[in-house]
Structure formats: C-alpha cells, structure tokens
Amino acid sequence: MLPRSVYRIALLLTWLVPYAGAQQVFVQPVSRDVITERLGLASSRDSERKETLMRLFAEAGCATVLEQPVKGSRLGNVICTLTGKSDATILVGAHFDRVNSLGIVDNWSGASMLPSLYQSLLGRERDFTFVFVGFTDEEVGLRGSEGYVKQLDANQRSSLRAMVNIDCVGMTGTKVWEQRADKRLLNALVQVASSLELPLEGVNVGEIGDTDSISFASRRIPVIDIHSITWQNFERLHEGRDTIDTIQMDDYYGTYKLLSVYLGYLDITLD
C-alpha cells in the first residue's frame, strides 16, 4: 500500500474536463467498447501483434508510425510520436511480444492500450512531446527497450523527462511498483487516482521479475511502472493461462482512464 499521507492531497479532476486548482486537464476518452475491441485483437504471433499495433496507432490518428530496427531482434520497436510545444519528452512504453498462449495480460493489455492513450491526448496542443513505444522482445531480455535507449542521441536523452511503463494491467485494480518509481511521478499518480476515486495500490514486483523500465532507470531517467500483479495472481502469467478470462474489464478500463488523465496531468505539472 502507498503511504496514507499522500492520499490527503486532493485535487478536483473529472473525466472529460478535469479541474485541478487553476489548471485544467483535457483528455478525450476512448470508449470502453473500443478499448475492449483492441484488447481482443491479440495474436499468438509476435509479427502479427506488431502489425496490429501499427495499424491501431494509424487508426488512432498517428500520422507517422515507425518501426525502429533493434539489434538482435527480428521485429523492431513500434513508435508513434505526438509532438508538443517543446522537445521535453514523456515516453509511454509497453512491450508487445509474448511468452505463451495469447499473452493477453502480459502484455497485449499494455501494448493495445498505447494507441488509445495517444488518442486521449489529441484535440489540444500539449506542452510535452509524447512518444509511445511498443517494445519488441522484452521477454527475451529487454532487447527493445535497451535498443531504444542506446539509439538516443545526447539531446534526445536529456529531453527525456519520464518513462511510464505499462506491463500486465487489467487483472486487478491499478498497481504501481512503488520502490522503483520516481517520487514525483508517483505522487502525481496518487493525486490523480485519488481525485478520480480510482483504486491504486503499491505492489513491488522486483522479486517476481523485471520489465522495460530498468533500461531507463539504470540511466537515471525517471520511471514509473503500472501493472496489476499481486502475490496471488502472478503465477498464471507465464503458465499458458494468460487468456482474455484473466482480465477484469472494469479494472482494465479503470486503468486506462487513470492513465489517460495522468498523462494529461503530467503534461501540465512536470518540469
């Protein structure tokens, strides 16, 4: 659980046109039907998952969807950029590759949410540039995220202010890897969750495994990891039981809602 004290900071945010003190957070919500449909498009082949992700970004309105080659990987990273007023960048990442079965929770739940999060931020110019990345080959050693960080030039690297990693969401209410999270990113998430009255709990998953955020955290880039893993549910992930039945749709849509407002909130509050 997160420290109770941080919950006291109450901001008034609502779903469509939230109001936080003197600041407004605008997000355009994607409907639950669309979120559900995108989640249902998981394939058991990584190449098809990559193609679907590229198509969903295009459908969401992303003009240029790139595939970035990654050394040692057959498939590249899928990248869609929402250019803001400044070069300061918030990266939102989720790996699209799978281990077995359909890999719905791990991690089509995160990857298929990226285009919807992109779509939520349209309709208003943002201060930050948002880069959405579907990482390749996380499950064979974080190759996509490592490859991505290594390809950044010095300017891009210093412009990168935050990395929001989404891996394994939708089994429960939103969880955050509290120990790894940058404190400011964590406080902002707690404030938004509290304002929206959405569940948020700290569950540290360092003993369970690792994820793409380490490629950024190890270079001192602030990260936050969003998941839904508990000590009760993690075993099913890599055991062939990771099907659509593992998803609680209310929780999954709640995580989407929380993250969409969170990104809009970071845009107006992050330095």
Ligand SMILES: [Zn+2]
């Ligand atoms: Zn994963």
